[in-house]
Amino acid sequence: FAFSIPSINRQEPLQRYHWVVLPQGLKNSPTICQWFVVQTLSPVRKKYPQAIIIHYMDDLLIAVSTQQELQEAHDSVITEVQKARLEISTSKIQENSPWRYLGWRLTEQVIRAQKIQVRTQVKNLRDLQQLFGEINWIRPILGITNYELAPLFNLLRGDCNINSPRTLSPEAQEALEKIAEALQ
Structure with a gap:
């Protein structure tokens, strides 16, 4: 994520910087993250129009009708994400049912909300x-x-x-x- 900082009284050209990690508390960080992931995934979506690729922030869900298509789309997503210098934790990749995504528990037949317990202790x-x-x-x-x-x-x-x-x-x-x- 690149940004520029102007010099005082325009004494020199803008200084270019980029974040490797978005700063916490920046109000538009979620929007920037969503936009960046959309840009990163767009070649995969064009290459595999039959694939359903859903993302929310840093969570991805890829669904297609065959295992071969899934593997191809998965490999393509990994390639594009790495090209964008983003990382996917291999420990978070779920290949077998049931899959968990944004609070949902998915199987081949059923989609259910995961059991949620709301914390009632708020101290800070x-x-x-x-x-x-x-x-x-x-x-x-x-x-x-x-x-x-x-x-x-x-x-x-x-x-x-x-x-x-x-x-x-x-x-x-x-x-x-x-x-x-x-x-x-």
């Missing part, structure tokens, strides 16, 4: 961010709105130190209970 900003990571992908399926989560979102305000303390208000506790109830 890190706990709160982990809670949002756990529920954000399933929230639309459960029919929980941003309005209903507003008391939890309000806890994000304040000190941005990851270890800064957070205390659940009665409204935030109620929002957590609503999520837990919807998961049953």
Whole structure:
């Protein structure tokens, strides 16, 4: 991810830099990541139009009708990802059923949500961010709105130190209970 920094009073040309890792807290980091992965996967999608390639941030799902097509698409994805100087952890590659993807458990016949337990102990900003990571992908399926989560979102305000303390208000506790109830 390249970016330029201008010099003071334009005394010299722009200095070019690039990130190897996106900085945490940069508001558009998720958007940049999504865009970069789309660009990286586009040659594979063109080469294998019959393949279903779904990605969300750094999670990929490849589905095709035959094992041979799957292997070819998989190899092509690996090649393009490496060309883009990105890495795929081999420990995260799932080749056998059941597959787990973004909170879903997939088999050849059935797709089910994985068992989720919502943490009710929120002591600091890190706990709160982990809670949002756990529920954000399933929230639309459960029919929980941003309005209903507003008391939890309000806890994000304040000190941005990851270890800064957070205390659940009665409204935030109620929002957590609503999520837990919807998961049953």
